[in-house]
Amino acid sequence: MNAAATEADHHHGPAPGLMRWVTTTNHKDIGTLYLWFSLIMFFIGGLMALIIRSELFQPGLQIVDPHFFNQMTTMHALIMIFGVVMPAFVGLANWMLPIMIGAPDMALPRMNNWSFWILPFGFGIMLSTLFMDGGGPSAGWTLYPPLSLQTGDAFPYLIFSIHMLGVSSIMGAINIVATIMNLRAPGMTFMKMPLFVWTWFITAYLLIAVMPVLAGAVTMLLTDKFFGTSFFNAAGGGDPVMFQHIFWFFGHPEVYILILPSFGLVSEIIPTFSRKRLFGYSSMVYATASIAFLSFIVWAHHMFTVGMPLTGELFFMFTTMLIAVPTGVKVFNWISTMWRGAMTFETPMLFALGFVVMFTIGGFSGLMLAMTPIDFQYHDTYFVVAHFHYVLVPGAIFGIVAGVYYWLPKWTGNMYNETLGKVHFWTSTVFVNILFFPMHFVGLAGMPRRIPDYAVQFADFNAIATVGAFGFGFSQILLLVLVIKCIRGGEKATDQVWEGAQGLEWTLSSPPPYHSFSVQPVIK
Amino acid sequence: MKNIQRVSGTLLGAVLLVFSGSALADWQLNLTEGVTEISREVYGMHMMVLWICVAIGVVVFGAMFYSILKHRKSQGATPATFHESVVAEVSWTVVPFVVLIAMALPAAKALIKMEDTSNSDLTVKVTGHQWKWEYEYVDSGVRFFSSLDTASREASARDSGIDVHSVDNYLLDVDNRLVLPVGKKIRFLLTSNDVLHAWWVPAFAIKKDAIPGYINGMWTNIDEEGVYRGQCAELCGKDHGYMPIVVEAVSQDRYDEWVGEQLAAAEAEANSADKEWTMDDLMAKGEAVYGTSCAACHQGNGQGIPGVFPALAGSPMALGDIKTHIDIVINGKAGSAMQAFGAQLSDVDIAAIVTYERNAWGNDTGDVVQPSAIKAQR
Numbered sequence: 001m002n003a004a005a006t007e008a009d010h011h012h013g014p015a016p017g018l019m020r021w022v023t024t025t026n027h028k029d030i031g032t033l034y035l036w037f038s039l040i041m042f043f044i045g046g047l048m049a050l051i052i053r054s055e056l057f058q059p060g061l062q063i064v065d066p067h068f069f070n071q072m073t074t075m076h077a078l079i080m081i082f083g084v085v086m087p088a089f090v091g092l093a094n095w096m097l098p099i100m101i102g103a104p105d106m107a108l109p110r111m112n113n114w115s116f117w118i119l120p121f122g123f124g125i126m127l128s129t130l131f132m133d134g135g136g137p138s139a140g141w142t143l144y145p146p147l148s149l150q151t152g153d154a155f156p157y158l159i160f161s162i163h164m165l166g167v168s169s170i171m172g173a174i175n176i177v178a179t180i181m182n183l184r185a186p187g188m189t190f191m192k193m194p195l196f197v198w199t200w201f202i203t204a205y206l207l208i209a210v211m212p213v214l215a216g217a218v219t220m221l222l223t224d225k226f227f228g229t230s231f232f233n234a235a236g237g238g239d240p241v242m243f244q245h246i247f248w249f250f251g252h253p254e255v256y257i258l259i260l261p262s263f264g265l266v267s268e269i270i271p272t273f274s275r276k277r278l279f280g281y282s283s284m285v286y287a288t289a290s291i292a293f294l295s296f297i298v299w300a301h302h303m304f305t306v307g308m309p310l311t312g313e314l315f316f317m318f319t320t321m322l323i324a325v326p327t328g329v330k331v332f333n334w335i336s337t338m339w340r341g342a343m344t345f346e347t348p349m350l351f352a353l354g355f356v357v358m359f360t361i362g363g364f365s366g367l368m369l370a371m372t373p374i375d376f377q378y379h380d381t382y383f384v385v386a387h388f389h390y391v392l393v394p395g396a397i398f399g400i401v402a403g404v405y406y407w408l409p410k411w412t413g414n415m416y417n418e419t420l421g422k423v424h425f426w427t428s429t430v431f432v433n434i435l436f437f438p439m440h441f442v443g444l445a446g447m448p449r450r451i452p453d454y455a456v457q458f459a460d461f462n463a464i465a466t467v468g469a470f471g472f473g474f475s476q477i478l479l480l481v482l483v484i485k486c487i488r489g490g491e492k493a494t495d496q497v498w499e500g501a502q503g504l505e506w507t508l509s510s511p512p513p514y515h516s517f518s519v520q521p522v523i524k
Numbered sequence: 525m526k527n528i529q530r531v532s533g534t535l536l537g538a539v540l541l542v543f544s545g546s547a548l549a550d551w552q553l554n555l556t557e558g559v560t561e562i563s564r565e566v567y568g569m570h571m572m573v574l575w576i577c578v579a580i581g582v583v584v585f586g587a588m589f590y591s592i593l594k595h596r597k598s599q600g601a602t603p604a605t606f607h608e609s610v611v612a613e614v615s616w617t618v619v620p621f622v623v624l625i626a627m628a629l630p631a632a633k634a635l636i637k638m639e640d641t642s643n644s645d646l647t648v649k650v651t652g653h654q655w656k657w658e659y660e661y662v663d664s665g666v667r668f669f670s671s672l673d674t675a676s677r678e679a680s681a682r683d684s685g686i687d688v689h690s691v692d693n694y695l696l697d698v699d700n701r702l703v704l705p706v707g708k709k710i711r712f713l714l715t716s717n718d719v720l721h722a723w724w725v726p727a728f729a730i731k732k733d734a735i736p737g738y739i740n741g742m743w744t745n746i747d748e749e750g751v752y753r754g755q756c757a758e759l760c761g762k763d764h765g766y767m768p769i770v771v772e773a774v775s776q777d778r779y780d781e782w783v784g785e786q787l788a789a790a791e792a793e794a795n796s797a798d799k800e801w802t803m804d805d806l807m808a809k810g811e812a813v814y815g816t817s818c819a820a821c822h823q824g825n826g827q828g829i830p831g832v833f834p835a836l837a838g839s840p841m842a843l844g845d846i847k848t849h850i851d852i853v854i855n856g857k858a859g860s861a862m863q864a865f866g867a868q869l870s871d872v873d874i875a876a877i878v879t880y881e882r883n884a885w886g887n888d889t890g891d892v893v894q895p896s897a898i899k900a901q902r
Contacts, residue, residue: 059694061682067762067829133831140759146736147719147761150861152831234737240720241735275597277607305722305757306733307714307740310639314632321624325617332616335588340604342597353592357585364577371627373634374570376731377555380722380757445552446726448757451765453680455696456689460551500603 013514022117025109026514027094032411033116034091035404039480041083041123046473048076053435053469056462061453069452070138071130077141081258082165083123085392088400089261090115090172093200096407097176099505099512100194102185102521107178115171122164129154129161140450142251143218145232145243149225159222166211173207176200185504187523191282194503196403198285199264202292206253206260209296214250217243241306248299256295259359259391260288262399263330266352268503269406270334273349274341275500280333287326287333294323304375313372320370324363331360346498347421351402354394354429362390365440380450383443389436393472394429401428401479408486409493413511416486420478427475434468556726559748559773563729565634573627638730641741644711648702652714652721652734652756654861655763655820658868659702662713666786669868671816672766673697680766695765696753699816701772705779706746714740718863719761725754725771733758746773761861763820797871797895803879806892810880813873817865818881826885833861837885846891850878850901866902871895 014020014029021033051072055063064072094112098105106112130136134152137143151158180201184193193201220231221243230236232243271278278284300308300316308316334356343349365387369375378384409415438461443449447458454462493510504523508516557567595601651658656671672680676695679686688694704710714723716734724731728744746752754769774782815824822828826837836842841849853874856864865874875895882889 060684060688061680065682066765067832070759070762070764134829135831138762144720144759147759150719150761150832234735240737274595274603276603276605279607279609280613281608283608283613305731306735307738310636313635313639317631317635318628321628324624325620328620329613329617331584332612335584335591336609336612337607338588338591338595340601340606341591341595342601342603343592343595344597353588356588360581360584364581367577368570368573371569371573371631373631373638374566374573376638377566377570377726377729379731380724380759441551441553444555446556446754448724448755448765450759451755453695453765456694457552 023113025105025113027098027106027109027112028411028512028514030106030112030116031091031093031095034087034094034119037116037119038084038088038091038400039483041079041087042476043480044127045076045079045084046476048072048079050469050473052076053466055452056454057466058463059454059456059459064452066452067135067138070140070450071136073450074137074140075126075130078126078137079123080392081141081254082162082169083119085258085396085400086169087119089200089203090169090176092196092261092265092400092403092407093172093176095411096505097179097197097200098183099508099516100197100503101180101183101188102504102517102523103179103183104515104517106175107182108175111171112175115168115175118164118168118171122161122168125157125164126161129157132157142244142247143221144247145221145224145240148221149232155225156222159218162218163215166215169207170211173204173211176204177208180204185517185520185523191285192523194264195267195278195281195284196261196264199260199267199288202288203257203260206257206292206295210250210253210257213246214254217246217250220246241303244303244306245300248302249296251302252299253292253295256291258396259399260291262355262359262396262403263288265399265403265406266334266355267330269348269352269402270337270356272406272498272500272502273346273352274338274343276337276341277502278333279336279339280329283329284333287329290326291323294319294326298323301370301372301375304372305379317370317372321367324367324370327363331356331363344499346405347416347418347425348402348406350422350425351398351405354425355398355402358390358394358398358429358432362387362395365390378443380448381443382439382447382449385449386436386439386443389439393436394432398428404479404483406498407505408483409497410505410508410510410512412487412490413493413509414486414488414490415493416482416490420482420485424475424478424482427478428472431468431471431475435465435472436468438462438464438468558727558729559746559750559752560728560744561747562634562638562744563727565637566729569630569634572630576623576627638742641711641743643709644743645708646705647711647713648704649713649715650723650734652716652718652723652760652767653863653868654718654761655756655767656816657698657702657721657723657756657767657769658717659700661783664783664787666783666790668700668786669816670698670700670702670770672768673699674815677766677815693753696755696768696770698768698770701751701770703772703774703779703782704746705776706749706773708776709743709745711741711743714742717868718861720758721756721760721767722758723754723769724757725752725769727752727754728771731757746771749773749775766820793870793872797899801872801875801892801894803883803892806876806879807883809872810876810878811884813869813877814880814884817869817873818877821861826881826887836881837887842881842887843889846878846882846893846897847901849882850874850893850898853878854898854902871898871902874898 132153136154137151137158139148223229224231230238232238232240298320301320369378442458442461447454495510496506555567555570557564647662649660649662656669658669660667675691679688679691714732714734716736721734730742730744732740732742752771756767821833822836828835854866856862872895875893875898878893882891
């Protein structure tokens with residue numbers, strides 16, 4: 001091949017028509033696919049949440065049967081975790097990681113295409129279980145046996161879809177590690193990488209470490225159900241609690257998989273709009289790594305009531321409380337970044353600030369839950385529901401939304417409608433608190449989680465939460481409208497987009513060329 | 525005059541109590557203090573941690589909002605250039621660490637006390653079933669099941685037409701209460717017959733999973749007589765929200781009396797197994813027992829839930845061989861959710877259920893199954 005042909009190859013644009021999206025190996029296209037997929041699943045999972053909240057609007061059963069209610073809680077969680085937050089993070093990584101480290105594309109572009117296209121099929125199978133004999137999975141997303149073994153025809157399909165999602169995640173993670181290890185531009189040393197790159201680097205290792213553990217756990221469920229093994233069947237010499245240990249050995253690092261990239265996003269956004277460098281860059285990196293390490297030795301705090309030996313309970317209580325230290329370091333660093341900056345409050349900054357405040361509230365309830373003797377009161381109540389929704393919704397999801405607003409002008413070349421963005425932030429923030437804050441109260445008052453109906457003394461706060469749920473759900477339509485409007489047109493964005501923005505992505509045009517950094521930039 | 529004052533004072537007090545009671549019930553914000561030494565200790569620790577979090581929150585959010593108000597571009601702020609400080613990083617690593625140790629020590633002490641089940645005065649074995657609790661007083665041999673009460677069960681059905689507010693203790697009442705003496709160290713042994721459950725009474729601040737194949741231990745010592753309510757706290761399937769726990773704490777004398785009554789009733793039940801029952805009596809009893817033991821899965825109308833729980837109305841099992849039918853009720857069906865009810869129900873109960881299932885919902889076989897037939901087949 002002569003030099004001219006190579007040059008032409010490098011400058012070809014996207015393939016025309018729909019096949020562009022099926023066959024693409026371009027990191028920007030794949031990033032876009034991931035992000036749209038995530039948004040669609042967000043509305044599907046959100047619809048399930050609204051069914052749950054509608055049933056809980058008042059005591060008594062009005063809308064669904066208990067069996068279907070349990071299917072909704074189970075599927076809502078599976079979709080929001082594996083179909084919304086994780087694909088959104090991978091989408092942001094696909095779009096931005098190569099650009100942020102000065103690489104032309106992801107290291108393994110064909111695998112990249114495959115890891116995305118597994119997802120729609122995986123979720124197609126998972127959602128189809130709702131129409132099978134016996135309904136969809138209803139044993140909770142944690143799939144605890146023996147209850148999960150009572151699932152109807154859906155069971156093998158559920159396990160297979162989880163395997164597919166796992167394969168997709170592992171491939172995505174390997175791709176990210178390979179890209180960061182090999183494709184950094186000259187001068188982009190590890191300790192110069194943007195925080196979003198760092199948090200994803202660590203997250204990718206967590207994914208590679210724990211997704212196979214989940215695959216193993218669900219495969220053992222499968223063989224228990226169909227091949228007569230007794231891994232988790234006490235009558236056959238197995239142990240139902242062992243499943244919980246294996247599951248949470250995956251599940252707790254998974255919790256940090258769902259938050260670390262948001263930490264990274266917020267660490268990009270706050271310095272930009274404070275017009276001041278991130279405070280304590282290296283301590284942010286070390287804190288992220290510490291959290292990742294600790295995430296492997298705290299898993300049994302999800303299981304304080306299973307009857308562990310006292311020493312086990314003490315160990316997991318101490319390690320869990322320890323997580324507050326690196327997490328606190330991150331919050332203190334964000335606030336120090338803002339301190340004596342020159343802040344402006346565009347939508348990405350608003351979502352990032354909302355993240356810091358409300359994630360910290362979720363952190364406080366997490367600290368309370370860490371303490372074993374009082375966890376016995378909180379465990380499996382709405383207090384826990386309030387806790388993990390605070391860290392996942394105004395935590396992880398606000399981080400993602402902040403990132404989307406932050407880079408949307410870069411992706412589309414157009415500024416989004418700032419007024420609409422601010423309305424989206426304020427309605428989301430007000431309603432998310434109306435939705436989740438009262439859950440602390442009903443939880444402390446004694447309402448267990450995962451129940452379709454409740455004693456009448458919990459009625460008032462449940463009604464309030466349902467109002468918040470609908471307000472929050474409908475607010476998200478604003479995001480959809482805003483994104484579509486922004487793609488279609490609007491004020492042209494500059495390359496820099498934000499006054500205080502630093503980093504390689506802002507040196508490219510808005511929108512960036514289909515193939516960027518064909519010539520490596522050099523970082524001084 | 526004095527009397528009138530006293531009466532009106534009492535009335536006023538009673539009215540206030542009712543109002544504050546209902547207000548508290550509807551808008552309860554916080555954990556209960558409970559009625560045991562442990563529960564009060566747990567409550568105290570909960571409040572301590574809560575206030576520590578509030579204090580940290582005030583400082584952190586205070587600094588943040590001060591910065592947001594003062595250090596904004598529109599206020600003419602120019603950004604400073606500082607971006608690291610080893611002193612700051614070390615101090616906000618060390619100070620939280622010290623605070624955490626101060627919190628962890630009392631927690632560890634309390635935990636050690638909570639896990640010490642030795643030297644108990646009384647042992648109750650609690651077995652979780654889908655979806656009811658079984659209590660066995662190991663010392664006296666009293667044993668019974670405790671299910672959701674009928675009023676709640678009827679009102680909780682979808683489109684029941686019954687206002688759930690009109691049901692006393694909706695979803696928190698049972699047919700048979702767990703009766704316990706006050707001032708005694710009571711040890712609970714928890715296990716399960718099928719899936720995971722968790723036994724929780726907030727007023728005692730104890731919760732533990734009931735796991736098939738495991739026996740978990742925990743204890744309480746109740747200070748005050750009264751009725752305390754709780755619920756299953758681990759997802760256990762369709763009717764997870766419908767297996768409440770009700771504990772009635774009574775004086776030792778009343779407790780001893782109650783144990784005597786239970787033992788006498790159990791003996792009368794055993795004797796009734798030897799008599800010949802009429803079809804009508806068996807059908808009436810069968811309907812009641814079916815309601816508490818079978819209807820949750822096979823449904824009140826015998827239609828089951830397609831794909832999950834098989835129908836009994838018109839099923840070959842209920843219309844076919846009686847012995848096979850009895851065998852499935854006694855021994856369950858391997859590989860399905862069908863439990864072995866032989867260990868849970870008496871001969872009379874099983875005879876009544878089998879008779880009922882073979883004659884209800886148009887099954888009309890005319891078969892009458894006597895308790896003696898069950899006894900013979902066990």
